[in-house]
Amino acid sequence: MDTTDFYLNVIKxxxxxxxxxxxxxxxxxxxxxxxxxxxxxxxTGPHMCNCINAEADRGFSNxxxxxxxxxxxxxxxxxxxxxxxxQEELMSCEFVARxxxxxxxxxxxxxxxSPRDHYCAASLMVEYDEGKYWWxxxxxxxxxxxxxxxxxxxYE
Ligand SMILES: [Zn+2]
Numbered sequence: 001m002d003t004t005d006f007y008l009n010v011i012k013x014x015x016x017x018x019x020x021x022x023x024x025x026x027x028x029x030x031x032x033x034x035x036x037x038x039x040x041x042x043x044t045g046p047h048m049c050n051c052i053n054a055e056a057d058r059g060f061s062n063x064x065x066x067x068x069x070x071x072x073x074x075x076x077x078x079x080x081x082x083x084x085x086x087q088e089e090l091m092s093c094e095f096v097a098r099x100x101x102x103x104x105x106x107x108x109x110x111x112x113x114s115p116r117d118h119y120c121a122a123s124l125m126v127e128y129d130e131g132k133y134w135w136x137x138x139x140x141x142x143x144x145x146x147x148x149x150x151x152x153x154x155y156e
Contacts, residue, residue: 050079112151
């Protein structure tokens with residue numbers, strides 16, 4: 001290969017690489033457009049059953065979905081979910097109510113809400129020992145009409 005061929009080849013390879021990248025990013029964009037942002041299910045079908053936006057057609061104004069710590073391996077169907085309208089319905093369901101017990105000698109303090117942020121849906125928190133221990137127990141689709149206090153982490 002002489003020098004001219006070499007340079008022509010470099011130019012061609014760069015062009016191919018750029019086109020490859022463009023095709024790749026177009027493909028990624030198409031995948032993003034065709035899937036829900038929340039649970040990555042295809043938009044042609046329903047949301048995943050453990051998505052807070054699932055079952056929106058059932059006529060409830062809100063939905064709760066259990067949170068599992070990352071270290072857990074669970075099936076999508078293992079999540080406790082609840083469609084609800086009022087805070088009372090949410091707080092009285094067995095899954096939420098049972099956190100009110102003393103856990104590992106830690107005294108129940110209160111439920112609170114960590115507001116939705118860019119990356120994450122609003123979370124229902126449960127606090128123990130004056131708020132020094134806390135867990136996220138699940139996600140809430142929207143916080144309209146909920147009067148739980150905002151979660152503020154307390155450090156010892
Ligand atoms: Zn979803």
